[in-house]
Amino acid sequence: MYQLLKQIATVGIKTEAPPQADEALRVVSQRLKREILGMFAGSLAIRHVDAGSCNGCELEIHMLNNPYYNIEGLGIKFVASPRHADLLLVTGPVSRNMELALKRTFDAMPAPKLVVAVGDCGCSGGIFGESYASCGRVGNVIAVDVAVPGCPPTPTALLQGILTAISSGRHGGA
Template sequence: MHKIIFQILRTGIRTEAPPPANPDYRTPEAQQLHAAILDCLGRALAIRHVDAGSCNGCELEIHALNTPQYNIEGLGIKFAASPRHADLLLVTGPVARHMEEALKRTYDAIPEPKLVVAVGDCGCSGGIFGESYASCGRVANAIPVDVAVPGCPPTPIQLLQGILAAVRKT
């Protein structure tokens, strides 16, 4: 034990120098999307997210939107706990049969004008699950979809682009 401690003391701390401080750490693509969303929205946007049966890969990317790198709350985009307070419905995964009624009720509870974004390959096409006794397949089989964001899972930038495309449709 003493031998290890003396070795550590003799060697000292060997680490890389920290990277230089960058006040704007977002990529140029993210900066352009932020500007476009602010120009297009002009107001706050509330999103209600529904996991209709996904593997949670898309959810991880959605959660990344809340990190400082993407900072969607800085754009006025927030996630709502109630569909009655939402403007946009973000649906991930193939629609499981037991989630079909809940998804339809959530869609009906959102006030007009409402937007729906299907996320991921499963939400857009049913993915590897397709339609079966346990799955309705893609989101469009259960409710009307305005924008589909393919990818397994789609990146946060692709999600922002999909949200922007949906907002521009109105």
């Protein structure tokens, strides 16, 4: 136990300042009222769905929880059920084998809800494109609020996308 405590004390706090929202990532103008977004900004619950990704984006989503980005320190946490979630974070081109599961997950979320598509595949279908097996971009299956490109997007870019989704933006009057 001594070693463990010593390690915590030695390493100290690594958390860095979060990035700012980036309006360029927004796909549709903000649909939610400012007051609602204000509530989300205090505590946002995210449900992640891998809709066919290569697992690259998942690695970076994992990294959001590391001490450098410390996403929970911003009041944002990942939840185990869509029924607890405010925001759906979707990776991958949507494989046809995941299309139904993605729609059901989205439907299971209570309104108001937000969707962030992650990665080049989530934004455009990426290198996998559309085929007998792939529906392509996330927007082909469910409505997307913010899309974060990158292969995979860095944790900072992901955080920026999430923060953009919950900021009121140009059209929200902020």
